[in-house]
Amino acid sequence: MxxxxxxxxxxxxxxxxxxxxxxxxxxxxxxxxxxxxxxxxxxxxxxxxxxxxxxxxxxxxxxxxxxxxxxxxxxxxxSRFDLKNTNRMTRCSLCNAELEKIPVEKIKDRVPLYVQNTQNDFFICPVCNRVYWAGSHVQHAIEEFRRLRI
Ligand SMILES: [Zn+2]
CATH class of the missing domain: 3.40.50 (Rossmann fold)
Structure with missing residues (x-):
């Protein structure tokens, strides 16, 4: 794109x-x-x-x-592109690769216990191995988008 x-x-x-x-x-x-x-x-x-x-x-x-x-x-x-109706949290912010869903059992040692207990969905970047979940810094960014009316 x-x-x-x-x-x-x-x-x-x-x-x-x-x-x-x-x-x-x-x-x-x-x-x-x-x-x-x-x-x-x-x-x-x-x-x-x-x-x-x-x-x-x-x-x-x-x-x-x-x-x-x-x-x-x-x-x-x-003002030129539709930034509202997008597939948020589907891509790694570092390497642009599409994230893949991963069962929590496979990343237990990499995610704090309270996160494992409060989140259902986890994603991993197939390129850099970074783990994502809805409560991470990504959520902070999405709240900022909301504030910008995006
Ligand atoms: Zn990545």
Whole structure:
């Protein structure tokens, strides 16, 4: 869905938590970014006006971000994309991989006892092995989305 340009790492993480397939390439060259967007039909999200213009000239979809704060950046994006009806908590915020459901027995040593007793659903990232559940930091992010009316 999205390809996020440098300086927008926090925004990339939030987009993944919202459920969007989001590639973050902080060190990619312009040419590489344009090619990747073309090949994978991704929407470029950038703060670089020249890159934005170049993407548009290449017939790509691109969104120029103005704010330097991830909350305002999300609000900017929400004026153009539907950020409300998304599959939240389906992707790892670190590596963009789709999370898989995992029985609590398999991660007992990695989750505090009170969490095991109060949560029903656990997910794991198949790439980095990070464990997610609804009460983790993810919930904090989702509450922030709500405050932003996203
Ligand atoms: Zn991961």
């Amino acid at each position: 999205f390809l996020v340009d440098r300086m927008l790492g926090k925004l990339a993480k939030k987009l993944r938590l919202l459920g969007f397939d989001t590639i973050y390439l902080p060190h990619a060259q312009e040419e590489q970014i344009i090619q990747l967007c073309k090949q994978n039909n991704r929407i470029l999200i950038t703060r670089d006006r020249l890159l934005h213009m170049r993407a548009l000239k290449n017939g790509l979809r691109s969104h120029l971000i103005h704010s330097d704060n991830w909350r305002d950046q999300l609000v900017e994006l929400s």
